[in-house]
Amino acid sequence: MFKILEKVVLSPSVNLMKIEAPRVAGKARAGQFLILRVSECGERIPLTVADCDPERGTVTIVFLEVGKTTRLLGSLAAGDGILDVVGPLGNPTEIDSFGRVVCVGGGVGVACIYPICRAFKEAGNEVIGIVGARTKELLFWEDRLREAVNELLITTDDGSYVRQGFVTDVLREVAEREPPPDRVVAVGPLPMMRAVCGMTREFGLKTIVSLNPIMVDGIGMCGACRVTVGGRTRMACVEGPEFDGHEVDFAELAQRLRRYQDMEQESLARFLAECDGQC
Amino acid sequence: MSRREPALRIKDFEEVSPGYTAEEAVAEANRCIQCKEPHCRDGCPVGLDIPTFIGLIAEGRFEAAAAKIREENLLPAVCGRVCPQEAQCEQQCTMGKKYDPVAIGRLERFVGDFELARGKEAPPMAPPSGRRAAVVGSGPGALACAADLARRGHAVTIFESLHKPGGVLTFGIPEFRLPKRVVEAEIEVLRRMDVTIECNVVVGRTVTVDELLEEGFSAVYIGTGAGSPRFPNIPGQNLPGVQSASGFLTRVNLMKAYRFPEYDTPVRVGSRVVVLGGGNVAMDAARTALRLGAEEVRVLYRRSREELPARREEIHHAEEEGVELMLLTAPVCCIGGEDGRINRIECVCCELGDLDESGRRRPIPIPGAGLTVETDNVIVAIGQSPNPLIQRMTAGLETLGRGMIKVDPETGATTKRGVFAGGDVVTGAATVILAMGAGRVAARAIDDYLRGGNDFWE
Numbered sequence: 205m206f207k208i209l210e211k212v213v214l215s216p217s218v219n220l221m222k223i224e225a226p227r228v229a230g231k232a233r234a235g236q237f238l239i240l241r242v243s244e245c246g247e248r249i250p251l252t253v254a255d256c257d258p259e260r261g262t263v264t265i266v267f268l269e270v271g272k273t274t275r276l277l278g279s280l281a282a283g284d285g286i287l288d289v290v291g292p293l294g295n296p297t298e299i300d301s302f303g304r305v306v307c308v309g310g311g312v313g314v315a316c317i318y319p320i321c322r323a324f325k326e327a328g329n330e331v332i333g334i335v336g337a338r339t340k341e342l343l344f345w346e347d348r349l350r351e352a353v354n355e356l357l358i359t360t361d362d363g364s365y366v367r368q369g370f371v372t373d374v375l376r377e378v379a380e381r382e383p384p385p386d387r388v389v390a391v392g393p394l395p396m397m398r399a400v401c402g403m404t405r406e407f408g409l410k411t412i413v414s415l416n417p418i419m420v421d422g423i424g425m426c427g428a429c430r431v432t433v434g435g436r437t438r439m440a441c442v443e444g445p446e447f448d449g450h451e452v453d454f455a456e457l458a459q460r461l462r463r464y465q466d467m468e469q470e471s472l473a474r475f476l477a478e479c480d481g482q483c
Numbered sequence: 484m485s486r487r488e489p490a491l492r493i494k495d496f497e498e499v500s501p502g503y504t505a506e507e508a509v510a511e512a513n514r515c516i517q518c519k520e521p522h523c524r525d526g527c528p529v530g531l532d533i534p535t536f537i538g539l540i541a542e543g544r545f546e547a548a549a550a551k552i553r554e555e556n557l558l559p560a561v562c563g564r565v566c567p568q569e570a571q572c573e574q575q576c577t578m579g580k581k582y583d584p585v586a587i588g589r590l591e592r593f594v595g596d597f598e599l600a601r602g603k604e605a606p607p608m609a610p611p612s613g614r615r616a617a618v619v620g621s622g623p624g625a626l627a628c629a630a631d632l633a634r635r636g637h638a639v640t641i642f643e644s645l646h647k648p649g650g651v652l653t654f655g656i657p658e659f660r661l662p663k664r665v666v667e668a669e670i671e672v673l674r675r676m677d678v679t680i681e682c683n684v685v686v687g688r689t690v691t692v693d694e695l696l697e698e699g700f701s702a703v704y705i706g707t708g709a710g711s712p713r714f715p716n717i718p719g720q721n722l723p724g725v726q727s728a729s730g731f732l733t734r735v736n737l738m739k740a741y742r743f744p745e746y747d748t749p750v751r752v753g754s755r756v757v758v759l760g761g762g763n764v765a766m767d768a769a770r771t772a773l774r775l776g777a778e779e780v781r782v783l784y785r786r787s788r789e790e791l792p793a794r795r796e797e798i799h800h801a802e803e804e805g806v807e808l809m810l811l812t813a814p815v816c817c818i819g820g821e822d823g824r825i826n827r828i829e830c831v832c833c834e835l836g837d838l839d840e841s842g843r844r845r846p847i848p849i850p851g852a853g854l855t856v857e858t859d860n861v862i863v864a865i866g867q868s869p870n871p872l873i874q875r876m877t878a879g880l881e882t883l884g885r886g887m888i889k890v891d892p893e894t895g896a897t898t899k900r901g902v903f904a905g906g907d908v909v910t911g912a913a914t915v916i917l918a919m920g921a922g923r924v925a926a927r928a929i930d931d932y933l934r935g936g937n938d939f940w941e
Contacts, residue, residue: 227684227689227690228689231688231689231690241646245739245745245746245747246746246747247738247747247748248646248738248748272747273747287646288646288682288683289683290644290645290646290683290684290685290689291685291688291689292688292689293685293688420730420733420734420737420738420748421644421645421654421733423644423685423870423872424710424711424870424871424872425654425710425711425712425729425730425733425870426712426727426729426730426733426734427712427714427726427727427729427730427863428726428727428730430714430721431721432721437714437716437720437721442871442872453721456721456722459722459723459823459824460721460723462723463723463724463751464749464751467743467744467749467751468749470744471743471744471747471749474744
């Protein structure tokens with residue numbers, strides 16, 4: 205059992221949890237993820253490590269409640285336990301002194317870019333953070349992010365906070381600045397990463413994306429997470445999760461992500477019926 | 484040995500046969516003529532004293548038979564079920580020259596099951612040596628190594644990356660061929676031997692080999708197996724509806740997807756399944772697909788029946804259950820339908836040419852002899868490579884081709900001081916019994932090393 209030490213509701217359906225997992229906490233680097241299984245009949249799901257505290261032996265995850273497993277996880281409270289937590293998995297983000305780096309986060313991807321921004325800044329880069337949310341109340345970690353970047357730019361789809369638009373609108377303006385960014389990192393929903401890559405390709409900006417395909421084991425054995433990158437089959441769990449976004453076959457990945465959609469919905473419907481709207 | 488009807492079998496995940504009754508076992512054991520020069524023993528990769536244990540069964544001394552097997556093989560209930568006996572001990576059996584060979588595998592299973600049913604005892608252990616050893620992985624080779632080290636008095640910790648121990652016995656081989664209660668019971672014996680099993684630890688990521696050595700483990704055994712699926716490198720291989728056999732079987736065996744929605748992990752099987760490959764994994768995937776409700780299951784193999792690497796019994800069971808073998812057929816490309824999912828697979832017929840480096844006749848595509856197979860689920864079972872992580876993350880650990888760890892075959896010693904390896908991660912995908920044999924060879928060397936007798940790196 206891995207104990208939940210703290211739970212914070214960041215916005216409707218977005219939760220933060222600090223989990224006691226000393227081995228993972230001692231090792232996790234920006235860009236890596238963990239896999240957890242909530243209970244005996246549960247699935248294994250990958251979640252990005254948003255932060256860790258090696259001294260206290262804790263890792264922080266931020267997740268959106270979408271399906272059964274994330275809702276079940278979201279129904280847990282501080283003091284409860286998670287059956288299995290394994291990690292850190294995947295390769296850490298390539299951190300170097302690139303110069304000017306833009307980190308784009310959408311949705312819960314905001315939590316994923318936080319440690320990446322911090323690591324880039326510590327490595328001496330000028331870091332520009334761009335975060336986007338559907339609406340104001342879905343935004344979180346603005347203060348934390350501001351400390352991890354040199355400049356923070358925010359958009360909301362509905363214009364309820366700062367400015368209306370998509371992260372790509374802001375990114376375009378940043379791309380047109382002089383000097384242009386030396387590297388872009390984008391983490392968020394697949395359509396967002398795809399749109400970011402479409403835009404940065406025009407400017408010839410190297411863009412790294414963190415992919416979120418379906419996974420089971422996370423150690424290179426099931427092949428479920430394979431993606432086509434530059435015409436080659438790669439396993440996101442051991443060779444990724446970050447790849448050159450301009451080489452990723454997003455259309456294929458989007459199709460593969462829908463592979464179990466109807467069964468996932470069945471599972472969720474059963475769960476909601478069982479808990480009678482209580483979770 | 485009684486067997487369940489195929490039509491009944493494909494409705495559940497129970498075994499084909501409940502195994503011998505005591506009377507049946509004694510009768511079969513009495514067929515053994517106790518050769519003066521028992522060739523069966525030469526056919527066993529670990530040199531099990533087969534005539535002696537069979538003689539004990541014939542006398543009704545099942546416990547003594549179990550003890551005899553245990554001298555060389557710690558997992559008889561497993562090996563009796565999954566060893567390719569027809570290519571090992573039973574192939575050498577003198578009786579087999581004129582009649583059916585003595586069913587050595589079934590007798591071994593009988594003894595193994597007998598022992599488990601009685602509540603298998605932990606073997607006698609040497610006094611504590613004060614030394615600690617780490618075993619990475621918990622498949623058959625790792626379990627054998629851990630058990631032998633524990634018996635020799637060393638404190639052993641097994642590190643397993645998944646949430647359940649057993650390796651391929653747990654995630655790979657289906658319930659109907661190897662019930663998980665058998666695997667769990669065997670692992671329970673190890674726990675009683677004070678072997679610590681720590682799951683959810685990915686050595687190479689969660690902790691490195693060097694850190695284990697620094698943490699006070701004086702030796703590390705790597706038995707991480709060959710679980711990384713190979714793909715044919717044909718167009719369309721990443722279409723939705725094309726999956727690896729390891730992924731498919733892991734969902735079903737480890738995650739219990741065959742009990743969805745009671746278990747949360749889904750599995751999609753489709754109605755017209757094509758399995759690529761001809762080994763045990765291919766047969767396991769094909770038979771699992773049938774049990775999940777597939778209407779048609781075809782196994783595509785590019786060579787002929789003679790070269791099929793699967794155990795003969797598995798091929799027989801698969802065909803009996805309705806799996807269709809399409810031999811001398813190689814995949815060319817996977818094609819998706821309008822919905823983007825796999826729709827059909829284009830193939831080419833082959834003929835056999837000269838022997839290749841594996842000693843089997845090479846399949847040669849016949850120009851113009853193409854055919855199309857309609858399918859909504861392709862399961863790729865063309866082999867596995869060693870799990871790549873630990874090799875990549877450990878400095879000083881030399882590998883040969885395809886990520887196989889380089890070792891001294893006499894000891895299992897790798898090129899890195901204090902680190903040993905064995906099983907599929909060294910040889911490439913092979914058998915349970917060979918991995919166990921390698922684990923035991925290494926355990927002897929590790930014992931020697933831990934006691935300061937031999938330093939293999941001097």
